Amino acid sequence: MKPDDKKKAAAEAALVYVESGWVIGVGTGSTANHFIDLLARIKNRIEGAVASSRATEERLRKHGINVLDLNATGNLPVYVDGADEATRHLHLIKGGGGALTREKIVAAASAKFVCIADDSKLVDVLGRFPLPIEVIPMARSYVGRRIVAHGGEPQLRAGFTTDNGNLILDVHNLEILNPVELEGELDHIAGAVTNGLFARRPADVLLLGTDSGVDKIE
Ligand SMILES: O=C[C@H](O)[C@H](O)[C@H](O)COP(=O)(O)O
Numbered sequence: 464m465k466p467d468d469k470k471k472a473a474a475e476a477a478l479v480y481v482e483s484g485w486v487i488g489v490g491t492g493s494t495a496n497h498f499i500d501l502l503a504r505i506k507n508r509i510e511g512a513v514a515s516s517r518a519t520e521e522r523l524r525k526h527g528i529n530v531l532d533l534n535a536t537g538n539l540p541v542y543v544d545g546a547d548e549a550t551r552h553l554h555l556i557k558g559g560g561g562a563l564t565r566e567k568i569v570a571a572a573s574a575k576f577v578c579i580a581d582d583s584k585l586v587d588v589l590g591r592f593p594l595p596i597e598v599i600p601m602a603r604s605y606v607g608r609r610i611v612a613h614g615g616e617p618q619l620r621a622g623f624t625t626d627n628g629n630l631i632l633d634v635h636n637l638e639i640l641n642p643v644e645l646e647g648e649l650d651h652i653a654g655a656v657t658n659g660l661f662a663r664r665p666a667d668v669l670l671l672g673t674d675s676g677v678d679k680i681e
Pocket residue numbers: 490491492493494495544545546547556557558559560561562563566
C-alpha cells in the first residue's frame with residue numbers, strides 16, 4: 464500500500480472519535496488533510512472545528528465546515544493531527560509543516576489527542592527527523608547557540624515564516640532519549656516559542672496505517 468493510502472486509512476479510523484454536536488480540533492499536514500476531506504462527509508453532524516493553521520482553516524472552509532476560534536469554544540473534546548515521528552510511548556515530533564505552535568495549543572486544550580500517521584513514522588527513538596523549533600526572529604542566533612550546547616545542529620528553514628510571523632530552526636543530529644526532559648529544557652530558552660516535541664502532552668491514541676490495516680497504540 465502507498466504511504467498516502469495508509470495516511471488516508473488512519474484518517475478514516477479517526478472518525479469514530481468524533482461525536483455528534485462536537486467542536487473538534489483539527490491539525491495540519493497531508494494526513495490531517497485526508498481527515499478534513501473525510502470530515503466533510505459528516506459536517507452536518509458536528510458543530511464545527513478549531514484549526515491549527517491558516518492552511519487547515521482554508522481547507523475546512525472550502526468544505527463548508529464551520530471554523531471556530533479557540534477563545535470562543537473553551538476546551539475541546541478531541542484533537543486529530545498527524546506527526547513526523549512517533550514512538551510506542553506516544554511521544555511525537557511535529558512541526559514538519561511549521562504549524563507546531565498552534566498545534567501544541569490546540570492539543571493542550573483538548574481532552575483527547577488522536578494522532579494519525581502511516582507506519583513509516585513509528586520509531587524507537589525520536590530524532591532522526593530534524594526537530595523543529597519556532598523562534599522569534601531576533602533570537603535566531605542566540606537560540607541556535609543554545610541548541611549547539613545541547614549537541615544539536617540547528618539549520619534555519621530557508622524562506623519560511625510561520626503563521627505567527629516567526630522562523631523555524633530544524634535541529635539535526637539529536638538522539639532524544641528523554642523527550643519529556645528535553646521538551647522542558649528547550650521550553651526554557653528565551654526566544655524559543657515552541658519546540659516540536661509533544662511528550663509532556665503526548666498523543667492519547669496513535670492510529671497507524673499499515674499494509675494490513677490500521678494499528679491502534681494507546
Ligand atoms: O507542522 C506540521 C505538522 O506537525 C504535521 O502534523 C506533521 O508535519 C506531519 O505532516 P504529514 O501528515 O504531512 O506527514
